Amino acid sequence: MNALQRMGFLAAAGIALAASSGCSRGIADASTPLTIDVRMHFSKFLPGSLTVPAGRPIRFVVHNDDFLDHEFIVGDADMQARHEAGTEPHHGARPTEIDVPAGETVSTVVTFERRAGLSYACHAPGHFAYGMFGALTVR
Secondary structure, eight states: OOHHHHHHHHHHHTOOOOOOSSBOOSOOOTTSOEEEEEEEETTEEESSEEEEOTTSEEEEEEEEOSSSOEEEEEEOHHHHHHHHHOOOOSOOSOTTEEEEOTTOEEEEEEEOOSOEEEEEEOOSTTHHHHTOEEEEEEO
């Protein structure tokens, strides 16, 4: 089973755990962004799986602890496959597709409107094959 198949299996099976660490605590207002910290360390995502609520803004604060540039691409298996096969070197103003330079922190806000089994990944050459992806469940 290759990395894309494993990622699709994980997302389809719903093997995503609640992100109890890294979530900000505070006002439970549905319009207030829920902040989730994601770390990139040794070309892996920490945590490796997340669960977020549908309809609430999610602020992903992505920390790149590596000396390599990475990406944080959120989407379904088809979108991840397109990015893995694609040649897009940089991402524009799409909140689900961000570049995170080495040693930097970048944040983005995304609202997922409905339940879904998604994933987040880095498609820099070789990174996805190395295992740089995680499961994202929207419920």
